[in-house]
Amino acid sequence: MIEAKQLTKFFGDHKAVDEVSFTVEKGEILGFLGPNAAGKSTTMRMLTGYLPPSAGAAAIGGCDIVADSLNARRKMGYLPENAPVYEDMTVTGFLQFIARIRGLSGREADDAVERTIGKCFLEGVRHQMVGTLSKGFNQRVCFAQSILHDPEYLILDEPTDGLDPNQKHEVRSMIREMGRNKAIILSTHILEEVDAVCTRAIIIANGVIQADDTPKGLRARSEKDGSLVARFTVPEGSDPIPGLEGVDGVVKTEVMEQDGRKMLVRVFPVKKGDGLAVRIAGFAADQGLALESLIEETGRLDEVFRAITIKQES
């Protein structure tokens, strides 16, 4: 388990992280979201032992990151933001170096390097100097060093940053696969990554956790989650809105588009999933409205993210 217990970090007078607590179990992939300067990287640096906390504590697999730092770090892989790599080594040479640092030697080191080169799609650049790699390949080499020793715990600061869409897809698949038996934390600004990869997400703003939930649970916080969007053609001169608002279980409606007799209306239910769609279809039939489509919407993470983080900024 990765455990953060009231982690706090001051830079001078500025409190960058404020009593952040959470746990991540094996089998979980936690997305760490937040606006710029929210405190994501600082929290990750404290979890990995790169920055001492001003207060609070962190443990990796039961090893305190300060009191038992070496054991804690042995158990984890860390991909830092703007990860530094040795530019004058070849990709294979760099990974061999990391293998030795991780205590591997001989056949074991060779196997780990080969496995990682394969996993991270580095075959084509294995003999290239790290300093001459493109940004995306550089990122992949950094990612490779974090997983080379097959750690139980992974902390990844923006792991798909700088990758092209195909590689983003591959890296996400790899993280999902590794998440089956590892505990993983990854920070990202890409909200679709949360849906694609994470089993849970924390939204942090101003150093404080604002939400800790499953992607589905976060989407459900959107006002639009469970609303019904109806497209229909109304009879000449009729206004269906008052009648629609009178349908049992409707809170309110919102006309999204109107073009002559064609209307697109969002209907907000009192209670999600209580069969309102059937009642709306019945209402449309009774009133002679030609119902072309009726779709139940799921909430959008970007709306929830904005609602949570903008509220914090104001």
Ligand SMILES: Nc1ncnc2c1ncn2[C@@H]1O[C@H](COP(=O)(O)OP(=O)(O)OP(=O)(O)O)[C@@H](O)[C@H]1O
């Ligand atoms: N070494 C440092 N010295 C002083 N202030 C720092 C230091 N590191 C981070 N900060 C400040 O702490 C706050 C949180 O920074 P952090 O890098 O953790 O944010 P972040 O959420 O990772 O942001 P981003 O999404 O932009 O990467 C910011 O105000 C930043 O300027």
